[in-house]
Amino acid sequence: MADEIASAASLGTLLTQAVNDGRELELRSVANHAELNRRIKADSCPGFAYKSYAITAGSQRFLYVVASKGRDMIIGRHWRIPLNGNKADLARLTSSTVSCLNLGTPAANALGVAVTHLGPFPNEFHVLQSNLHGIAVYVATDSGMYVVESGRIEAVETGD
Numbered sequence: 001m002a003d004e005i006a007s008a009a010s011l012g013t014l015l016t017q018a019v020n021d022g023r024e025l026e027l028r029s030v031a032n033h034a035e036l037n038r039r040i041k042a043d044s045c046p047g048f049a050y051k052s053y054a055i056t057a058g059s060q061r062f063l064y065v066v067a068s069k070g071r072d073m074i075i076g077r078h079w080r081i082p083l084n085g086n087k088a089d090l091a092r093l094t095s096s097t098v099s100c101l102n103l104g105t106p107a108a109n110a111l112g113v114a115v116t117h118l119g120p121f122p123n124e125f126h127v128l129q130s131n132l133h134g135i136a137v138y139v140a141t142d143s144g145m146y147v148v149e150s151g152r153i154e155a156v157e158t159g160d
Contacts, residue, residue: 001143009127009153010057011124012125012128012148014057016132018054018055019132020132024051024052026052027065032087032088039093040065043077043095045067045076046100050068051065052064052066061083063080063082063088064080065078065079066078069102072102072105073103073133074102074129075096075097075125075126076097077097077100078095078096079093079094079096080093080094080096080124096125097118101115111135112135112138112149113137113138114137114140116141118142121153122141126148130150130151131151136149144156144158
């Protein structure tokens with residue numbers, strides 16, 4: 001579990017850097033972009049804009065398709081797809097959530113937001129949104145409560 005949390009934090013930080021640096025990847029550069037586009041469009045959220053980014057973490061490369069809408073905090077729906085060379089591994093395409101979730105534009109004085117997540121712990125998209133908006137994201141999961149802030153994911157002691 002600790003390795004997966006550390007991986008999500010690391011991937012989220014790398015993804016944040018790619019987004020902030022404007023390192024958008026044109027989907028047409030992916031060998032199987034037509035099939036990838038069909039899959040993404042079938043599950044994309046109405047009114048959201050999507051941009052793609054490739055990041056490398058160790059020996060792995062990932063393609064991220066990230067949703068946005070103005071200055072809103074978008075928790076879902078984004079995608080992560082492993083890249084094998086120049087081809088997206090569509091069998092391992094994963095979505096950040098099962099639905100579209102727009103939390104709106106956080107207030108200037110907001111310290112954090114709270115969300116639930118069906119996974120066992122937060123993912124890199126929670127890290128991305130926390131970093132982009134500069135606020136904590138409290139994530140309730142099946143395995144407990146976590147706070148995502150400043151590129152870190154930490155368990156929250158609930159006092160049970």
